Structures are given as structure tokens and as C-alpha cells.
Amino acid sequence: MVLNQLEELTSRAFDELGKVTNLEELEAWRIRYLGRKSSLIQILRLLATLPLEDRRVAGARANEVKKTFEARLAEKKTSLELAATLSLQRESLDVTLPGERVLLGRLHPTTQILDEICHIFQDMGFQVVEGPEVEWEYYNFEALNMPADHPARDMFATLWIDFETEAGDRPMLLRTHTSPVQIRVMEKSPPPIRIIAPGRVYRYEATDATHEWMFYQVEGLAVDRNITLADLKGTLFEFARRLFGKERKCRFRCDYFPFVEPGVEVAIDCFVCGGAGCRLCGNSGWIEIIGAGMVHPEVLRRVDIDPEVYSGFAFGMGVERIPILRYGIDDIRLFYSNDVRFLRQF
Template identity: 50%
Template structure:
């Protein structure tokens, strides 16, 4: 019997349980009502009376051994996984938590929105899948207008025409459709154009457009608004210039350049050795655009502008390839951890 008890102890010691079910199987086999421990305890009746006291102690130790082994197996299984409670040294430093960051485009977008909010501009958003009227027609671009060739469009449906918006001017259209002047909004969002992907262009990018309509709004108001934006975003030492341009939804129209932040205006590949970098287009809202939304152009005037967030981000953080924004390379993204 003593040899049998030793054998049972060796079996229990070798028993491993990685699940709660395995630990329960151990309990049933050794400690259950028909288990081995109870069967061994029942052998006390066959022991001579003068040896029962000593043998009883051995049986009690055997039972305690089985119960202790069961407790160890039970604690080693938590939710079906081996427990590491006994292997943790709580005096050691904890595992550091990796801290993420916002995407550089999100950082710059938030900065632009914050600057214009201080000037009283509200934020307006709209759908990325647009109809032809809000994207083109309302912006003074009829079907045969040559300006449509300026924007290679991803069409989803032809008749009626549904497309991926080519600019966030469609959001301006929806605001003018639903709201009466005074109107002062900026429209951030993603836009799509069928362009060859390169270091300087992509088939999708992000825009922020602005619209201000009220009585007696002038081109001087437009210039001062954009001067303030540039100084807040890039610093007061940055130079600004306006160049006449053409946009079907504004008249007169102008493109705004700033002195190149990469070379300081001396000339480089980014500014094409001119010392200037274009960052946005702007102009006074065309009277026909106002009329499309029953806004009296004799009473109200307004200005609009639009910029690419990628271009502003490129200048602010000296990024030389637009493809880096969408490649999800953590080596690139980790550089902006301290910029949040």
C-alpha cells in the first residue's frame, strides 16, 4: 500500500493542466466521490488496530498532498490560459505603452481650422460622392465649359452624373443652398482627381476651401484674411504675393504665393528656382454663383479661397514626396510624435 501511495503521488506530480477542464478532470480522478484518494482512505479498515494511527497520518498526508496539487493546477488555469501570477516580479518596471500620434495631414488641417475659427469661420462638411450640379453646375461650369478639362474626374454614373468630388466647393454650394447671408465657412475634406501618382501629385488629396458672403465684402478683406493666415501658419517673416489667375467661380481671381521656406527664397527644386511657392487660389465670388442660389449680387458680395493641405504640410515640415502621406510607413509617421 505504501508503494501504491508513492506511485499515486508521482502521477499527481507529473499531471499537467493548461485548461480548467483538465484541472477538473484531476479533481474527479483523485478527489471525487469515486476517486483514488477515497479508495485509498477506505483501506484503513484492513490495517491492524495497532497500526491504524500511524497509517491514518500517512493517509491524511496523502489526501492533503492531492488537495494541494489540485489547488496549484486550478490556479494555473485562468480563462483557459496558463497563469503567470507566480512568475511576475512586481518590483520590475512595467512594459512601456507605445504612444501614437496624429497623422501630419491631420495636424496641419487642425491648425488651419483653428486659425480660421479665430476669424469667425464655421466648419462645414459634405458628401464625397456628389452630383454634377453641386460639383460643377452651381459653380458656373456648364457641361461644355472648358474649365471642366482642368479637373480630371472620377465618374460613378453618367446619366444622371454622379462623381467623386473634385473640390470642396460642392460644400460651399450646399451651404449657400441652405443658408442666407451672412455666410462665413471653411470646408475641409478629401477630394479626388484622375491624376498620375508622383512625388508632386496624387489621385486623392485634401482641401480646405473658405467662403465669406456679406454686404460690402471686398478684395481687400480677402487679402487681409489670407495675410493673417500665412503669418499665423508660417511666421511673420514669410513674404506673400498675389498673381492674377482664372477660376470660373470667382472674378477677379488670384493665386497666392509665399516665399519658399525650403531655400529661403534663393531658389530650389521645390520652388522651381523661382523663390516662390503657390499655396492657394482665391477670388471674389462670381455673381452668377450667387444668382444660382438666389443671393442678390447687387446687395451681397463675397470671397472664396482654396488650398491643398498636402502642400501646406509639405512646406511646414519639409516633406519632398506626397506619396509618403498615404504609404503608412511608421518610420515616417513616428517623426511627428512630438508635433501633436
């Protein structure tokens, strides 16, 4: 009787298991045939009421059936899971399809490098200030120790503004360097001073791959008691180290600018040839990056800072030169012709 029931149950269960197609159905099958309320469990419970002989035979059979069910369940589960995996694989993504374009612009390479330069100096306690791009001749030249007809003025081919005073002078110009900001700052604030001044400058210059009539400079100025050439050297070497990396060598040599004394030129060893001499560095092995020096006593005197009490250093650098060197850009005119195909590379 019980054995018949078990046979029937087994046949039905296998029949249904064959129709199971997914894990949810399998779970329902498990509850139906192996769950607490299933016929099999009920049969097992009934066994206790059977005569001993019957109980032994039926019990053995019932347990056998249970084991078979469990085995078939596990088997089916494995096969269903495998099928599911295979089916997922069949529907897998082409991960090489392009991602959705995120609309992001970029900063102009000049802005990026200016930010970088300003950051380095801000870390060293310099504050950023700015000055006008249209300047008086006084600030651009005279106050910087370059009176009219000074030979050093020839280093600064000037774009003059069409503006005449009643006396017939033409004292307005497009600043040729950022140095006039030094004068404006010193006129306004007493020492200690520690500033940098980024901005546009202009030259009367025919353009070619290495010359542009408008470009950017960053000026620096520190004035206080006991500021020395050694401080200037330390400051600029540290700057060069941070901007160009510590593997670059730095050279500090004597040079001349009318508004500093002693005057300095800072160069780094050539990126391309490492100092051996190549086209980029004009075979010298060195690339000039900064003009600098101790603020000339005449310049201090003019802004009523006593050069016997205070001293200071000043420096100035061209900005585009840095990305030009760093990225190997071969034409400075690319910067302000603003071809997006160029700008997007930075």
C-alpha cells in the same frame, strides 16, 4: 572617587562609540552619555555636594569630559554621514537606462495640419462645415460656373461614378475640389456666411512623388454685404502669417478660377531659397498655396443671393502641401501608404 567614575565612564563611552555604525545608534549613544539622564549629567549634578577643593578639581574634569564627548559625537556624526553618502553613491542609478515606454499614438500629419488650419480660421470667426465626397456634377461644376464642356473643367480630371440616369447622363462623381460645399452652404443659409470646409477630394491622376489621386483641401467662404477683395487679402495674409510665421512674405496675384471674379493666387516666398529661386519653387522664388477670389456673381445668382446686394470671397488650398513644405517631405505618396515609420515622425 568622582574622578575614578569619570575615567571609567570615559573609557566605556569611547568603547561603545567605537562600535556605533549608524546615525540611529549614535543618537542612542548621545542620549546615554550626554542626555539629561546620563551618568555624566548626574555626576555634574552631584558636584554641588562635594567639598570646595574636590568640587573644583572634579568639576573641571567633568566639564572636560563633557566637551570631549561632544567633540567625539560631532566627529563621529560627520564620519557616519560621509559613509552614508558614499554608500548611496555606491548604489546610484544608471540614469541612462531607458525609461518605461509610455504607449502614446500620434495623429496623422494630415489631421494635425487640418486641425491647425481650422483653428486659425475658427479664431477669425469661420465655422467648420462638411459636405459629401460623392457629389452631383451640378455642385462640382455647373453651379460653380463651369457648364458642360467648359475649358476650365480640364483643370479637374474627374473620377466619375458608374451611375446613369434614365436619360443616359452620368451626373455623379467624386468631388474634384471642396468648392461644392460653398454651393450647399449658400443654398441652405442666407448671408452672413463665414465657413471653412475641410475634406477629401479626388482626381483622375497618375501618382508620382508630387501627384496623388486622393488628397485633402480646405475651402473657405464668406458672404455678406460689403465683403471686399481687401478683406480677402487681409484674411489670407493673416492666415499665412499665423501658419508660416511672420518672416514669410506673401504674394497676391491675379489668377483665374471660373467661380470667382476677380480671381487670386496667393503664394509665399520659398522656404528653401527665400525667393532667390530653387528646385522646390521651380525657380520662381514663390510657392503657390491658395487659389481664391471674389465669388462670381453667376454663382451667387444661382443660389438666389443677389450679387448686387451681397458680395463674398472664397478660397481653397491643398492641405498636404503644407507639411510637405514644412518638413521637406519628398514624396506625397507617403501620406496615404501609412508606413508607421513615416507617421511616427509627426
